[in-house]
Amino acid sequence: MESDTxxxxxxxxxxxxxxxxxDDGSRDRCGDNGYNGDAKRKPEVSLYLLREGLxxxxxxxxxxxxxGLVHLSLQQLVIGKPSGDFNAVRxxxxxxxxxxxxxxxxxxxxxxxxxxxYLLEQIEKIRVETAAGPHQLTVDVQRPTxxxxxxxxxxxxxxYDRVTNIAVRLxxxxxxxxLMLANCHFDTVANSPGAxxxxxxxxVMLEVxxxxxxxxxxxxxxxxxxxxxxxxxxxxxxxxxxxxHPWAKQVRAFINLEAAGVGGKEVVFQTGPxxxxxxxxxxxxxxxxxxxxxxxxxxxxxxxxSDTDFRIYRDFGNIPGIDLAFIENGFxxxxxxxxxxxxxxxxxxxxxxxxxxxLKYLAMSEKLADSSEYRHGNMVFFDLLGxxxxxxxxxxxxxxxxxxxxxxxxxxxxxxxxxxxxGGRYVRDLAFATGVAVLSWFVTLLSVLIVALLVTxxxxxxxxxxxxxxxxxxxxxxxxxKMILVHTLAKNLYYGGVRLVELGDLYFDVSLxxxxxxxxxxxxxxxxxxxxxxxxxxxPLATRLLLAKEFKHRGASxxxxxxxxxxxxxxxxxxxxxxxxxxxxxxxxxxxxxxxIPPEIVLATLVTLATIFLSSFFLHFIYLVRSTxxxxxxxxxxxxxMFLLVSSSVFFPYSDDPDSPRPKRVFLQHTTRTFHNLxxxxxxxxxxxxxxxxxxxxxxxxxxxxxxxxxSVRTHCREDRPFCGYPWxxxxxxxxxxxxxxxxxxxxPSSPLEFSLLSKEETSWGTIKMTFSVKGPSHMSLYxxxxxxxxxxxxxxxxxxxxxxxxxxxxxFYSHGLDAPTWTFWFEIQPPRxxxxxxxxxxxxxxxxxxxxxxxxxxxxxxxxILSRFPTWAFPSxxxxxxxxxxx
Numbered sequence: 006m007e008s009d010t011x012x013x014x015x016x017x018x019x020x021x022x023x024x025x026x027x028d029d030g031s032r033d034r035c036g037d038n039g040y041n042g043d044a045k046r047k048p049e050v051s052l053y054l055l056r057e058g059l060x061x062x063x064x065x066x067x068x069x070x071x072x073g074l075v076h077l078s079l080q081q082l083v084i085g086k087p088s089g090d091f092n093a094v095r096x097x098x099x100x101x102x103x104x105x106x107x108x109x110x111x112x113x114x115x116x117x118x119x120x121x122x123y124l125l126e127q128i129e130k131i132r133v134e135t136a137a138g139p140h141q142l143t144v145d146v147q148r149p150t151x152x153x154x155x156x157x158x159x160x161x162x163x164x165y166d167r168v169t170n171i172a173v174r175l176x177x178x179x180x181x182x183x184l185m186l187a188n189c190h191f192d193t194v195a196n197s198p199g200a201x202x203x204x205x206x207x208x209v210m211l212e213v214x215x216x217x218x219x220x221x222x223x224x225x226x227x228x229x230x231x232x233x234x235x236x237x238x239x240x241x242x243x244x245x246x247x248x249x250h251p252w253a254k255q256v257r258a259f260i261n262l263e264a265a266g267v268g269g270k271e272v273v274f275q276t277g278p279x280x281x282x283x284x285x286x287x288x289x290x291x292x293x294x295x296x297x298x299x300x301x302x303x304x305x306x307x308x309x310x311s312d313t314d315f316r317i318y319r320d321f322g323n324i325p326g327i328d329l330a331f332i333e334n335g336f337x338x339x340x341x342x343x344x345x346x347x348x349x350x351x352x353x354x355x356x357x358x359x360x361x362x363x364l365k366y367l368a369m370s371e372k373l374a375d376s377s378e379y380r381h382g383n384m385v386f387f388d389l390l391g392x393x394x395x396x397x398x399x400x401x402x403x404x405x406x407x408x409x410x411x412x413x414x415x416x417x418x419x420x421x422x423x424x425x426x427x428g429g430r431y432v433r434d435l436a437f438a439t440g441v442a443v444l445s446w447f448v449t450l451l452s453v454l455i456v457a458l459l460v461t462x463x464x465x466x467x468x469x470x471x472x473x474x475x476x477x478x479x480x481x482x483x484x485x486x487k488m489i490l491v492h493t494l495a496k497n498l499y500y501g502g503v504r505l506v507e508l509g510d511l512y513f514d515v516s517l518x519x520x521x522x523x524x525x526x527x528x529x530x531x532x533x534x535x536x537x538x539x540x541x542x543x544x545p546l547a548t549r550l551l552l553a554k555e556f557k558h559r560g561a562s563x564x565x566x567x568x569x570x571x572x573x574x575x576x577x578x579x580x581x582x583x584x585x586x587x588x589x590x591x592x593x594x595x596x597x598x599x600x601x602i603p604p605e606i607v608l609a610t611l612v613t614l615a616t617i618f619l620s621s622f623f624l625h626f627i628y629l630v631r632s633t634x635x636x637x638x639x640x641x642x643x644x645x646x647m648f649l650l651v652s653s654s655v656f657f658p659y660s661d662d663p664d665s666p667r668p669k670r671v672f673l674q675h676t677t678r679t680f681h682n683l684x685x686x687x688x689x690x691x692x693x694x695x696x697x698x699x700x701x702x703x704x705x706x707x708x709x710x711x712x713x714x715x716x717s718v719r720t721h722c723r724e725d726r727p728f729c730g731y732p733w734x735x736x737x738x739x740x741x742x743x744x745x746x747x748x749x750x751x752x753x754p755s756s757p758l759e760f761s762l763l764s765k766e767e768t769s770w771g772t773i774k775m776t777f778s779v780k781g782p783s784h785m786s787l788y789x790x791x792x793x794x795x796x797x798x799x800x801x802x803x804x805x806x807x808x809x810x811x812x813x814x815x816x817x818f819y820s821h822g823l824d825a826p827t828w829t830f831w832f833e834i835q836p837p838r839x840x841x842x843x844x845x846x847x848x849x850x851x852x853x854x855x856x857x858x859x860x861x862x863x864x865x866x867x868x869x870x871i872l873s874r875f876p877t878w879a880f881p882s883x884x885x886x887x888x889x890x891x892x893x
Contacts, residue, residue: 060636071577074390074578082293082349104344140217161816185256186318194237205352240317258326270332274332279325295388336470384533385397445487457609457610467658489636541580683893711874790813862885
């Protein structure tokens with residue numbers, strides 16, 4: 006068999022000659038280089054191979070040192086001494102004052118009166134203080150009303166009435182034709198003080214306004230500081246500003262300040278569309294840069310279930326911008342733990358330094374005046390450990406990528422053309438080895454997913470939520486061990502007669518080829534993220550060429566191994582930073598992604614992919630060591646121990662540790678549901694505590710504390726009722742299908758919902774037009790479900806065309822500020838030609854839910870009682886609601 010297998014007869018590439026050297030004990034001088042075949046087939050030279058322990062130590066130290074550098078860079082919030090232009094201490098006082106009033110939902114006194122009053126008071130102080138300077142400051146409190154549709158959370162329509170915007174215009178005293186916009190929001194979700202999301206950004210903006218207004222040199226352009234009071238209501242206030250405010254027409258670009266975590270560094274995670282000059286402005290001006298085009302392309306792909314005001318300004322205002330957000334510690338995002346004391350002053354300082362510098366740069370830039378001239382093109386941008394940002398035009402990146410790819414193919418082609426590789430043997434060997442590498446990926450991923458499935462079936466899902474490195478030990482050990490095992494089997498069983506040095510050389514080429522293929526693929530798809538495989542090809546290739554002589558004469562010496570790893574350091578440290586970003590974002594998201602997405606599968610896949618990518622250029626070493634048995638034994642032991650610990654419930658997912666809480670998110674509504682028939686009579690009525698878990702574990706960990714919440718009170722979706730007959734605040738029923746409903750007394754809010762059909766008439770074109778009026782609390786959800794055969798043709802929302810049909814249903818999100826009038830709306834429906842006798846009576850079911858997020862109507866005795874029974878590691882967000890359904 007051996008003689009007729011081409012891959013087994015790999016010949017050395019070039020002439021290898023042994024250069025004697027002292028054996029320092031850290032490596033083996035291998036006379037046969039691992040050759041185990043026919044004794045008559047003697048290799049020509051004797052080269053060094055790495056010892057197993059040394060190889061494992063070198064790679065482990067390399068990974069740990071780079072991981073440590075990544076974390077060190079993340080903790081270094083401020084580089085150098087602050088210039089004094091931005092006062093973080095004063096900004097912190099603003100933050101503490103804004104959050105001192107508690108949660109600030111739209112429509113509440115805390116949001117519409119107290120916070121607005123404080124912001125206006127501080128802005129007036131700045132205006133008076135700077136009145137003698139070269140700038141003028143104009144304040145406008147806007148309360149817009151409007152409607153729009155958005156394809157977020159499956160798609161829905163939004164209607165807002167008299168929400169609040171505080172717009173502050175800073176410009177030279179002779180005025181400005183062109184404006185830069187800075188945006189933050191001061192409203193919050195219910196039951197969260199919202200320090201990071203987004204009070205800290207408003208505090209930073211107040212201080213940036215103070216600094217810019219006080220500078221002696223007048224700005225060339227104006228700056229609008231928009232403190233918007235309705236972002237958590239799915240981007241309503243920003244829509245009201247950009248579509249209705251008279252200043253909006255002069256805005257040429259914007260900066261949006263957001264949060265998906267609490268504190269840390271603010272990262273630029275999306276820019277544009279196009280307008281590369283904005284990225285260049287950030288690169289030139291930011292004092293503490295932190296940016297990634299990879300984050301932009303991942304976020305805009307829709308993988309992350311979130312959105313920001315950036316989208317509104319881009320889609321409805323057609324203006325370019327920069328989106329920044331805090332992303333660390335997303336475990337407490339939108340919870341009671343998002344408090345001011347968790348945000349470090351250095352975090353405020355770096356954000357303020359950056360925003361002030363970039364705004365000042367843009368307000369002085371000539372490009373802002375005619376930004377359309379610089380519109381076309383995209384930028385590749387990324388930072389290196391937060392020290393420096395690398396940025397270049399995407400077209401330059403395309404040229405660079407193809408140059409690196411061409412160099413790689415030339416390198417491989419030269420090898421294929423060397424003497425002894427005739428007949429395409431090297432190409433066949435490379436193709437086969439590539440197949441082995443790809444096979445190892447699939448085998449590894451499949452094996453780890455089986456482990457993740459077992460963990461899920463054992464009821465131990467999300468054990469890593471509070472013990473992240475336990476997942477690395479379990480899934481990382483499994484994936485690394487499986488990868489090494491597959492290649493060890495290939496080395497011993499298939500490549501038994503091939504010198505290990507030559508195999509190491511071959512599998513380096515395999516890694517290079519695979520990364521190069523991904524480079525070409527991403528470049529052809531016009532993705533700026535192609536710079537990542539470009540780095541992962543260029544540096545290893547250059548390192549390999551520089552070390553060719555050392556490897557040729559001495560094999561896998563310690564000197565070669567150390568220099569080889571040093572050559573990989575820069576692309577690897579950047580890639581490990583990207584891995585940190587992925588886990589920093591997606592690990593907390595698993596705690597709020599609903600009951601239908603199995604988090605073990607997601608995290609196990611992420612860990613496995615990280616292992617595959619990181620191990621690519623370490624395959625080289627698997628074939629340069631005589632044995633891997635102790636490495637496999639060690640990894641196997643770690644995996645077995647961790648699996649036993651996970652199976653025995655040692656790692657509990659949640660924590661109430663005040664320094665590092667990992668709360669379980671639960672939504673509770675004390676609701677009363679009323680269902681009316683076609684004649685308008687009450688068909689049925691009930692009340693209860695409706696409970697939603699927003700992670701995969703459901704209520705399995707809560708039931709021991711509250712036995713009433715068990716499978717006997719699990720809800721079932723009534724398909725003949727809009728949104729299953731429950732008061733969904735947002736259209737996320739597809740995310741959380743496991744719900745519980747405990748019977749409870751009726752709710753009786755002091756301002757009950759008033760809903761009535763004002764008119765119903767048949768139009769001359771055959772539709773039926775229905776007009777309704779609604780009077781209720783600041784947050785309401787309208788559900789429209791045309792019956793089979795019927796269809797909505799037009800309505801009073803958005804542009805008049807009903808959009809985003811969710812399995813035959815339409816969702817309209819409504820909110821209002823203070824003193825809003827009665828909400829009136831209408832729609833036209835086309836009746837069915839052949840009514841469905843098996844379906845509900847009538848042509849449409851209309852339901853509306855009212856949500857009481859604040860004030861005395863938010864709580865009931867039954868809510869308070871069950872809240873007191875929840876464990877301290879849970880964060881139950883609760884409110885009162887009603888649900889009323891009508892048939893027409």
